[in-house]
Amino acid sequence: MRRSIPTVLASLAVISACRTTTTEPNTEPRRFALGFTEFPYAGTLTAVQNTYAVLARDADFVNHHFDGGVPWNEALDNLPFPAAIEGDLARMKADIPAGHVRLISVTPVNFLRTGLADYRRSSTGQPLPAPWDTASFDNPRVKQAFLAYCRRLIDRLQPDYFVYTIEANILADKAPAKWPAYLRLAEHLHRELKLAYPALAVFPSIQLELVRDQPGPQGTVVADLVPYADVIAVSSYPYASQVDPSRINRAYYEPVTKFAPGKPFAIAETAWPAEPVTAPYPIVIASDPDRQRRYVENLLATVEEMNGVFVDYFFTRDYDDFWESTFQFDPQAPLFRIWKDTGLYAGDGSPRPALTPWRQALARGRR
Secondary structure: OOOHHHHHHHHOOOOOOOOOOOOOOOOOOEOOEEEEEOOOOOOOHHHHHHHHHHHHHOOOEEEEEOOOOEOHHHHHHOOOOOHHHHHHHHHHHHHOOOOOEEEEEOOOEOOOOOOEOOEOOOOOOEOOOOOHHHOOOOOHHHHHHHHHHHHHHHHHHOOOEEEEEOOHHHHHHHOHHHHHHHHHHHHHHHHHHHHHOOOOEEEEEEEHHHHHHOHHHHHHHHHHHHHHOOOEEEEEOHHHHOOOHHHOOHHHHHHHHOOOOOOOEEEEEEOOOOOOEOOOOOOOEOOOHHHHHHHHHHHHHHHHHOOOOEEEEOOOEOOHHHHHHOHHHOOOHHHHHOOOOOOOEOOOOOEOOOHHHHHHHHHOOEO
16 A cells, blocks of 8 residues: 555555365464554554454564655654654554564655655655755765664664565656666665664565566566565565466566575565455456455465565455545545455455465464
8 A cells, every 4th residue: 555544544555377276274384474564444543453453363474564755854863753653653562462573664765656755744745845855866865864764663663574665666667767876775775774783684675566567677677676685575466467366376476586586585565355446446357255365375375385484465454444534535546446445354344255264374373
């Protein structure tokens, strides 16, 4: 998900043969951590509490996802974070169960992946003030401020994994002239964060379907990022390309993983709808609960086969409430519509069939 969900929170993102299924369930402990991003389905305290209850019950992993801007001035000058950010951090620190694997996902790139991240104060997505509005990614102030921001989040939340750019490769597609400057920032961030936190896995995430759609130019982009990635972590929403969920297997991820065969693999964000995607999304994407279940089954089996390290399923529950109250009126409504019905719980809180293979994997424990 992108800007609007963090905004509301501050106020209170076909290739091979079908997999054959086995009749006997796997009972061996899994290697990968399994969980969700912590976005709720409505802008209420009850929704937040229910989301954290799912994280406690149905996960051993959480993604703290910061995609709504950066407090640039506060980070640069070592000033206190705005109250909204402090509130988020306090909740994250207090409410995630002990023992959960933690991922922090941040980004210096804006919501539309076209330039420098917006400014965040009391709310997300605020216009950049001078001199940030004309700064390049490799500007010394940008490098200093964003590194300081990353370090403050790491020190507060003590993550096991750290994404320093969400879907970095989209910037190269939408704003190719800015890519060389971004790579200089990526090199700086990776080097300095590894010096400060040598045991922490530090990496960008990569939008998989874009690489699959543009293997030539995007292959070059992935190769650019690999030296600054300890983990090859993808965001993947195959249904947007109308891929059969039964055809999700190791080969599906190969357009990215082939560039770094020796590095760990992870799913930084993913989902599949249990209902058709309709207007205002520009096309209809057919789906149903069974397709969602098959996707989850194949996803988890594939990550197991690839010795992946974590799976982040983006939403716990359909955000019907957010759609009715907020998102349908947003200029980005067509984009927000594509994720609305992807929860493992329906909008009324009832479990979906996909939750069964999910819980079966969770019950095996993690080695």
